[in-house]
Amino acid sequence: MENKTAQLANGVEEIMDIYGNMLFRMCLIRLGNANDAEDAVQETMIKYVQKNPYFKDAEHQKAWLIRVASNKCKDIIRLKNKHLTVNIDEINEFTKDRSGSDIISALMTLPDKYKTVLILHYVEGYDVRTIANAIGRTSSAVKMRLQKGRKLLAEAYRKEWI
Numbered sequence: 001m002e003n004k005t006a007q008l009a010n011g012v013e014e015i016m017d018i019y020g021n022m023l024f025r026m027c028l029i030r031l032g033n034a035n036d037a038e039d040a041v042q043e044t045m046i047k048y049v050q051k052n053p054y055f056k057d058a059e060h061q062k063a064w065l066i067r068v069a070s071n072k073c074k075d076i077i078r079l080k081n082k083h084l085t086v087n088i089d090e091i092n093e094f095t096k097d098r099s100g101s102d103i104i105s106a107l108m109t110l111p112d113k114y115k116t117v118l119i120l121h122y123v124e125g126y127d128v129r130t131i132a133n134a135i136g137r138t139s140s141a142v143k144m145r146l147q148k149g150r151k152l153l154a155e156a157y158r159k160e161w162i
């Protein structure tokens with residue numbers, strides 16, 4: 001039993017090394033604060049340990065983790081059941097490029113379904129097919145969300161400069 005527990009702990013550590021930062025950034029942008037993002041990632045790892053799922057390949061594993069983390073974010077948002085306030089300085093602390101804080105502010109105003117696909121595509125660099133698998137939608141739906149999300153982002157970004 002100890003050997004199986006040690007293997008599982010090593011597996012979680014490896015997953016966190018590979019996907020932890022990506023999951024955290026995704027959750028941070030969706031939830032608006034680091035504590036909730038950490039909780040969502042932690043809950044994702046707990047579910048991984050509890051379910052101990054079988055994956056066909058690394059792409060399947062990544063899609064599963066993104067979907068679970070996304071659902072955990074939705075759960076946290078539902079629990080709060082109020083309008084979120086976002087500390088943009090805290091988000092900027094975790095972004096790769098500090099010069100894009102205006103765009104991040106505009107991104108935070110978008111509905112979750114657009115925010116998620118924009119983050120996964122433009123921030124994390126995933127292709128449409130991978131995003132579709134991860135969020136349980138068709139590639140066509142993801143393309144439409146990207147198109148609509150870009151339009152909404154441009155409108156929100158322009159509003160900040162007016």
